[in-house]
Amino acid sequence: MSVLTAAARVHEEVTVHPAGSRRRRRILDDLTGHAFLIGAVLCFALFMWYPMIRGVVMSFQRTRRGETTWVGWDNYTRIVADPSFWTAWQNTFVFTVLALVLGYALPFFVAILLNEFRHATGYLRILVYLPVMLPPASALFLFKYYAYDPSEAGLFNAILTAVHLPTSEWMQSPRMTIPAMVIASTWMNMGSAVLIYLASLQNIPGELYEAAELDGAGVWRRIVHVTIPQTRLILALLAMMQIVATMQLFIEPLILANGAGTQDSAVSVAYLIYQHGFFQNDLNGAAALGVIMLLVLAVFSAYYVRLTTRKDDA
């Protein structure tokens, strides 16, 4: 009865207030909301959307002697004809695949391991996360000068020598360039992934493991049948994020290989963009390559967005 009375009162208030006043109030509310949005929208518009649109426009133009002309697909045909174009894509894909194998699987298993520990968990988590706190440039210089030194004084070569294995020239060896970049990149970045996996693992109900144990499942089968299915969405999301991030490979070749490396063995698509834009007086060619990269990454990003939407819906 009281519910009905309250509903009747609301109805009465609504009908009593003139429609114009409500509209004004709603408009005012909307305006205030939009005013708060302006800052963010302006930031995105100025620093994200405008440069992106400008990049696309530039990729169809050529500026010479201060005169900008429309050149159709010229920049695209020219950039595809660059002798380093396919090498850069090949290196980028190989790096992405290797980084996915190592940099994606390793943090997952480290997270499982950390999840099993009952002691010193905080300390271990900090230890794993520590490299993320180091600026990437500093971490890479450490690798360059201490770990990858091609002489026997280098950390990795010293270890290899100690265990009577052949040493490597690391970044100076075309065969080792990409694996060496993957190792450094994984070491720098795995901390964040481990923490995300850990959070996800801790959400898995303990009963599932207990049930699996009662059914006689060992550690491996528990991982395969409980852990992986329960974290599938997070695994897929991180995979997509990792692909998009690793395909923008840039700082590793720039610092570890001083650029393109031995005979282009380290050249990546992002580095080639940098090379064209900032060393070859070819900002238009760089823009064209940027657009090609954007399109490739858009495929993975679209899949990522689909996954996150599904997560939100779940």
Added chain:
Amino acid sequence: MLDTRKALGILLVAGLGATLTACSTKGDDSGTDTDGTVTITVDCQPVGAQKELLDNWNADVAAFEQANPDITIKSVSVGEQCNNPPDFTARLAGGTMTDVFYGYMTDLQQVLDSGRALDITSAVSASTVPTWDSVDPALKEVFTDSGKLYAVPVKNYSMGLVYNKTLFTRAGLDPANPPTTWPEVRAAAKKIAALGDGIAGYSEYSAGNTGGWHFTSLLYSQGGRVLSEDGKKADFNNPLGRQVLQNLKDMRYADDSMGDRQLLQWGDLLTSAGAGKVGMFIGAPDATQAIVSQFQGKYEDWAMGPLPGQDGPAKGTLGGGEGYFFKKDLSPEQVEAGLKWIAYQKLTPGKGQLDYVRAKPQNYPVGLPQPLLFANGSDAQKQELELRKANANVDTGNFAAFENNPVPIQGEPRNAQAIYAVLDGAMSGVLTDPKANVDTLLGTAQEKVDQLLAAGS
């Protein structure tokens, strides 16, 4: 509640509006104030870490402004290295250069393409730059395009063989007689590397475009050219180019006299040189200044000879340098003010960068055969040489072999940086792969450079 939110919203909108208005407000950019004072911004002010250089610059600005009360100089620092190519390109693309801005000789093409540089042909003369008639015409030519002058040269260098006298002595070599041919360099490098302790007898760049830069100089020493006469084709895939790479490959792998660390660029090599781990390398005289001021080396260790040739004196060496460009939208008064400043700070013996009395007690070398701005026999050159000799704080004898055996200077090729990036591959190939095929490396580089030239990038 509604009032608070409303007030907040209005405040926010007003704030943003004010910000946008402030951003879009365009002041009077003629550079001339109502009282007739002309203001110009100038880059390449030394950074705080270069304390003495910064003090010198600031003192120069104060003295100049006192002598020219109608001119105000606003100094801008763009980093320790005044022209870091990516930063320079970004500033040029964004139009955020200073009114008078510093650039390399190789930057002329991209500066012209940006459409942001002013033709200063009619503005420069002995009345605006008193020593202008003494400035080496070859340097003016470098900054000239289609008969129009776009920059005032302020530094010029050529490359020679820089060597560590202390390591020469330790290796039983005569520090007063540096090698003059590449076979002699090879023999000396072998002896120096035999000292052990990670010392490289000869060191060379192969990354970050510096490998291609040095390949060019090494090729000039053999008598070669990077591009054909018409500038449309690569011209290094020939016996001269092969000799350059073969010399390096022999030193690196047959003699093991170039150390393990390769893929070096400017800072890497000079760091090792400062630590006494490099016997020889090719460079300009001021490489010794960088070794001392930035990489903790000692002047007394270093000396310089001419660039070696294959069987006798080098047939050519790479020259380069820097100058100041002027932004396109400057008023005639600003251009005149900029020229006066450059004339005072860069091109007047006894003032600014040529004030050797001031520099003598400082930790910067006086006596190096640089900056080679004035033509031989000109009045300004005579004055500058006299002052340099009278105030030398480094042993000029260390550079006598370089100065007394001049090698013909060749400029950098058109589109130099793009070509250097390609040639890095050939240099890194012979320095990191014992099985590298010199012909294949040159063939690949030729193909790439031809494609670059055909595309006109």
